[in-house]
Amino acid sequence: MLQICAAVTGWLPSRTGWIHVLRICLCCTWLDFSRFLSGGSSSRMFRTKRSGLVRRLWRSRTLGETDGQTDNEGDANRGGGGGGGGGCCGGKGSKYTNSDPELKALMHSLLKKLKEKQLELLLQAVDSKGGARTSCLLLPKMIEPKLSKQTYSLPVLICKVFRWPDLRNSSELKRLYCCESYGTNSPDSVCCNPHHLSRLCEFESPPPPYSRFPMDSLKQSDLPDSVPPSTETGGTHYTAPGGLSESRISQELGSQSHWCVVAYWEERTRVGRLYTVQEPSLDIFYDLPHGNGFCLGQLNSDNKSQLVTKVRSKIGYGIQLSKEPDGVWVYNRSNYPIFIKSVTLDNPDSRTLLVHKVFPGYSIKAFDYEKSYTLQRPNDHDFTHEPWSGFSVQISFVKGWGQCYTRQFITSCPCWLEVFLNNR
Secondary structure (H helix, E strand, O other), X not given: OHHHHHHHHHHOOHHHHHHHHHHHHHHHHHHHHHHHHHOHHHHHHHHHHHHHHHHHHHHOOXXXXXXXXXXXXXXXXXXXXXXXXXXXXXXXXXXXOOOOHHHHHHHHHHHHHOOHHHHHHHHHHHHHOOOOOOOOOEEEHHHOOOOOOOOOOHHHHHHHHHOOOOOOOHHHEXXXXXXXXXXXXXXXXXXXXXXXXXXXXXXXOOOOHHHEEEHHHHOHHHOOOOOOOEOEOOOOOEOOOOOOOHHXXXXXXXXXXXXXXXXXXXXXXXXXXXXEEOOOEEEEEOOOOOOOEEEHHHOOOOOOOHHHHHHHHHOOOOEEEEEEOOEEEEEEOOOOOEEEEEHHHOOOOOOEEEOEEEOOOEEEEEEEHHHHOOOOOOOHHHOOOOOOOOEEXXXXXXXXXXXXXXXXXXXXXXXXXXXXXXXX
């Protein structure tokens, strides 16, 4: 406004011009003061900040990119258990997009009902991409948006927009153990933080024959005679594969109380000491912002293999391991598939084990407590020199193993975990 006044001054005679400019300035000041009293300026500022948050959220929506990335060897695309597209998660990527006008109208209808603080919490969760622990976004169930053609629950709508465009209903979702709303069923509110939820792995029955992994092929006697003994950083020599003996675990852990023990391997070499888990939930990662848990990136590895180095860099946010009332769950937080083998993921009467592929953002019940009661203790004389009286779960990052892969044994995988469960 002062610029307009100065321009007017240049067009008018000097004496008369200053009088007119003074009148104009007084008039402008009165108009601005009147707007301030009426709240016009503050409401415009509020709308600008709020609309800015809404625009940033909509720009942050997922556009239907593939769930799992691939590498040169194509392990992310191959079969390996469970689904028609390979894996238990029902397919590699999504063909759906978030360009549907009705979905956009639904989402904008919801965002208009959220308070500024709720919009900021949602944006913080979306921007974190699951790399940091964010607060619960508790929303009242009564604000659920509805249109004529389609209605979604609040968690489904938000997850559909910001994580999985192909999501259809809430039965495909699992709430993570780290969520404060886990195990609760409030009639009034629900947590809608999209990174407090995961997709649930679905299994086909029966699984395809090529995903079968014969137990006989895992016997120690079938391994090449030329396999050298492996080394472990900071420990003693141990020959892979299959597991550690109970005496070895007791020797390293002493009398520590734990529900599971985690060993990290690079091919046939165990890296670092055993990691005992006492908390119900554990993050296992290589590079995680503000991470708290088992950081594989801090371990000293002597393995200079190009493949190991490449896969190690892809572990990223890694996995979340949690002990829940019905079993042990594994959530894939990374950008690449993981591969899991567990005795409770297969038919108890079968002599074969399945290797399941779990895509990013999916959860799988890696060990079922109820199912384990019907199983005999595994006779690990077939796998190791000494018996292990518990159960174990094997998890490989990025690379699969078995009959449909070039790697027949998990000890050929570049980076993998062995989780020993304490059932006593």
